[in-house]
Amino acid sequence: MPDIVAESLFGALSNLIRLRCVVLLQQEGELCVCELTHALEAAQPAVSRHLALLREAGVVSDRREGLWIHYRVNPELPNWARAVIRDAAKGLADRSTFNRDRKRLHSMPDRPRGRLCA
Amino acid sequence: MPDIVAESLFGALSNLIRLRCVVLLQQEGELCVCELTHALEAAQPAVSRHLALLREAGVVSDRREGLWIHYRVNPELPNWARAVIRDAAKGLADRSTFNRDRKRLHSMPDRPRGRLCA
DNA sequence: CAGATATATTTAATTTACGATATATATGAT
DNA sequence: ATCATATATATCGTAAATTAAATATATCTG
Numbered sequence: 001m002p003d004i005v006a007e008s009l010f011g012a013l014s015n016l017i018r019l020r021c022v023v024l025l026q027q028e029g030e031l032c033v034c035e036l037t038h039a040l041e042a043a044q045p046a047v048s049r050h051l052a053l054l055r056e057a058g059v060v061s062d063r064r065e066g067l068w069i070h071y072r073v074n075p076e077l078p079n080w081a082r083a084v085i086r087d088a089a090k091g092l093a094d095r096s097t098f099n100r101d102r103k104r105l106h107s108m109p110d111r112p113r114g115r116l117c118a
Numbered sequence: 119m120p121d122i123v124a125e126s127l128f129g130a131l132s133n134l135i136r137l138r139c140v141v142l143l144q145q146e147g148e149l150c151v152c153e154l155t156h157a158l159e160a161a162q163p164a165v166s167r168h169l170a171l172l173r174e175a176g177v178v179s180d181r182r183e184g185l186w187i188h189y190r191v192n193p194e195l196p197n198w199a200r201a202v203i204r205d206a207a208k209g210l211a212d213r214s215t216f217n218r219d220r221k222r223l224h225s226m227p228d229r230p231r232g233r234l235c236a
Numbered sequence: 237c238a239g240a241t242a243t244a245t246t247t248a249a250t251t252t253a254c255g256a257t258a259t260a261t262a263t264g265a266t
Numbered sequence: 267a268t269c270a271t272a273t274a275t276a277t278c279g280t281a282a283a284t285t286a287a288a289t290a291t292a293t294c295t296g
Contacts, residue, residue, distance in 0.1 A: 011132035067272050080209020084202050091198020
């Protein structure tokens, strides 16, 4: 899967829930839906649906492990797209919204283990 | 204008006409509406309206000079946003669509002069 | 002022995105 | 087979984006 539709990347990042997911995944490496749901304080079906959109756009990839499905930034993205995501995550990391997401994630009780990359 | 709404940047880039405008502006520095209209082979009102959206999102700024209005990537954008645009322009430069836009621009007869930065 | 050119705005029709809620599927355990 | 948990999908009402076409505004020139 070499090429990506450029507008689709930006369209995928143009929604706040999706952007917060991607920023968290860029920062943390791999997260499951329940971690993202907890971190964003969002409804599970909403998170799931937005992750599906991200997957269809090629922005994230998923991996099932038992009951959990772990998402991460798609490692097959072209370099420029990975650079875009890196830039955004860096530039947004200390904004309150994204900061709170990370805090809530790290203080989540009983986080599932078995993550590939920390 | 220090802060930008992050999703707005990506929303602005999520439309192909707007993305092509921004990539051209990033490559060429400053262009007027008629140059963009010619390069994209698009309808003038469409280009104008999309440029207005880009301006409202803070992605581009404009400068009137006589009859012409010159647009450029907003120099007051935060660094991460400029980096995003730079990454995208670099990564997309040799795709056929963006290549053709640049070719058409450079072969445009009677391009208006008086550009600030080439 | 009239005319020409560059650009902007408006309108209406269509499509698409969104959030909320309900429901379905999949996996593992008993 | 049943139950519990994690995740996914479907439906619906509504808001927002997009396009095309018509029209308006602004600036320069004579």
